[in-house]
Amino acid sequence: MRAPSARRTVLAGALAVSLLSVSSSALADAPGDRPQAGSLVLIGGALKESNTQVYGEIIKRAGGSGARIGIITAASVPESQDPHAGDPDLCSNSACNGAYYAGLFERHGAADAQWIPLDIDHVANADSDAVVAQVESMTGFFFGGGDQYRYVTTLLRGEAHRDSKVLAAIRAKLARGAVVAGSSAGAQIVSGPDMVSGGESYEGLRDGSAPGYFDDPTRLGYIPEGGFGFLRSGLVDTHTGAYGREGRALRLASDTGHDRVYGLEENTALVVDRPGSAREHLSVLGPNGVAVLDLRDARAHDSEDGWSLRRARYSYLTDGDQYDARTWTPRVHPSKQPLNPVGTVPVPADTDVFSSAANPDGVPYGFRTTARALASTRAQNGATATTFESGPRFTVTFTKARGFAAFTSDGTDARSLLSLRIDIAPR
Secondary structure (H helix, E strand, O other): OOOOOOOOOOOOOOOOOOOOOOOHHHHHOOHHHOOOOOEEEEEOOOOOOOOHHHHHHHHHHOOHHHOEEEEEOOOOEOHHHOOOOOOOOOOOEHHHHHHHHHHHHHHOOOOEEEEOOOOOOOHHHHHOHHHHHHHHOOOEEEEOOOOHHHHHHHHEEOOOOEEOHHHHHHHHHHHOOOEEEEEOHHHHOOEOOOEEEEOOHHHHHHHOOEEOOOOOOOOOEEEOOOOOOOEOOOEEEOOOOOOOOHHHHHHHHHHHOOOEEEEEOOOOEEEEEOOOOOOOEEEEEOOOEEEEEEOOOOEEEEEOOEEEEEEEEEEEEEOOOEEEOOOOEEEOOOOOEEOOOOEOOOOOOOOOOOOOOOOOOOOOOHHHHHHHHHHOEOOOOEEEEEOOOOOOOEEEEEEOOOOOEEEEOOOOOEEEEEEEEEEEEEO
């Protein structure tokens, strides 16, 4: 099994996109507005086979040793479009990826894991009573990576994105307490309105966002109707630090009127209990973290020089940290202590803050690296970093403004960050 590329994915086959605005009244009537009693386990992509912490959490929430996991990989290409479909070592299609994840869940302790036979070549299965019965027998679900628009095409119906029978059954299971997990595109698809459909940070900052799905993988696009609507307290992005997506997330949120984004990191989960309810509660599980981008006080401006954003806030929550979506309150795990920086080393220069795909020498996590370096020094209260691309070149300013706090696990280096001010401007 060969994992699909999440950064440079283009839909294979003819998938016509009809993207019409949805009225607020239509959204209010959408099934995703109903609170759920179950939970979500959302991974930012690149989930390692050895991540017993995350696999174990999904299985525990699905019933432990009795867990029955339904695997949905419709974001992958179907067998008909995979030139390596007959090679188990190279294949990367819906069926072989489904078998891969089913085997992993069983090795991690699930009683049973089964592929749910859905993909863009078998859209009719999403309304099959036999497949619905298979779904009803499961205690949890895992959505694999690939391209989230294939999930829209496979499981949603019409301009209003009504549920197929299979999606309606999964939604009902979630409401009754089941766990729904997903990685990369499988995490993106839980989004409500304005789900991101592709794009890079620099092009997003330069050109803005537009509704649609585009063959140009650098163009920032979004689906106004959204995905499944399981999580609506913020936009969702994945592979955030590894692919430098903080810029595109801030631009999309600003353009579409959202005031919060959950930026999920690779091999790490955002666990959401009671999604959609007044008691929605989030926690972080894994070796990296989750960025929470807060735009409540942010102000965007367009000028001849380019787009700018002032007074956004960036928090970075790590393993064990919790977050109350209703009150916007983070709670850092008690094992971490407030950081009192003693170092005087200046923050290293960063000329590729969004880890550009165009930079042959680029390294991931540039934005997070600068933020943590600033938090770990007492020599500076602010630092700047720039985009790799120019025309214009964007400058990101990080500031330890009022309300900022950092926490450490080793007494020296910043681990979790709260409310670091972010400003973006062209130059």
